[in-house]
Amino acid sequence: MAPIVHLVRHAQGYHNLSTENHSLPDPDLTDLGKQQCADLQKNFPYHSQVELVVASPIRRTIYTALLGFEPVFQAHPDTKLICLPEAQEASDAPCDTGSDPEVLRKEFEGNKIPVDLSLVQDGWNSKTGKWSPTPRALRKRAREVRRWLRSRPEKEIVLVTHGGILHYITEDWEDYSAYQGTGWTNAEYRTFKFSDTLHKEDLEGKPLEDSDDATLVETPESRQRRGQTPEPPSREEMRALYRKGLEEWTEEEPRDEAKVPEGQEIDGARV
Template structure:
């Protein structure tokens, strides 16, 4: 929340009626404390007391309980990431800025290229990328499971890829299915299983942060 408010402070100042919308479905993947949000009552109290331009109407009881919809599993994270894409696609705005976390962004964008380049992500701190919704209707997820409606797939723009040193278009969906499997395995090899219990069982040394990047 504060990353978004500080990053776009001038925008909120110039547009006093604009508010940051908190979307529970794009919270980070794991069940560790730093990836778990505050109770709704505490969050709303903080927003009100500080007069923050934030809309927390979508934050509900249980959003910070890592079970069910928010469980630290590939299936649960993938499902809520897909719902977040569908929610954004249905918005009336044509350009939307989303601020989130390096792990869940791979599930949200379904872009798994170099996803293990750093510790649990292929994104650097404060990196931004630009995506558009695909014109194609995909009716399966990256694990091959059938969907009852559009996946709301995203495609990174060529300009965005060039900005970060990548050549050509984003890998197609079939390639992303392969990269997804490699990415999840890569995180497992780093000791970054989504649940605390799995990480403790794996006993892989934790990473560290160097110059603002997890390695």
């Protein structure tokens, strides 16, 4: 049986403080971000049910996972946080480009922090080919994330990732521009199940010959928690929202589909 998946956006990083900070490479969490992790840990009600925690290999997602889901690691002392390169952020800005594998190994494995970096190989942060910030590559990479999650034996999984790629992973574009390049607030979590319907086309209607789209569906409780109707939009409505989202994100150059717009501030912090 496919697992329940809790998708989480990372807590606030220094790049969230201003658009100028998007030039920071692989930035740390801010003090507010660390507090958001503490709040996430306190308010997330499913720690005892989660059997696996996964994160994008970018540092702010790794630390959000370690801090926000510490009870899971305490309950499963032999479990490590798995870093999944396909879950990295969509754009190729410095703030969304991860560190080289040897740098990550030194920081985490060198300090005996329970992080599994075995899937993080050279080139994962190149932002070219499979890793490029184009809609086609992002749709494919997001589908790989969904299929990887669906194949896991665990019954309940947490994935900590990023605001932009989350729209590709969930295929939900209802609120794609609510904040700075995303509809997700920092340290927000939403809960999904895999659809019983096996879609043989992607969200653009392109046929998939190798397998199905591994579609995720947000639970009614999760949608209501964030003020949405219990029932999600239909597949056709999702396609229309996706097209609208890309039109707004796309500018003249191909890489600009994944650029973040200006967004807004909440309590003095950009989200």
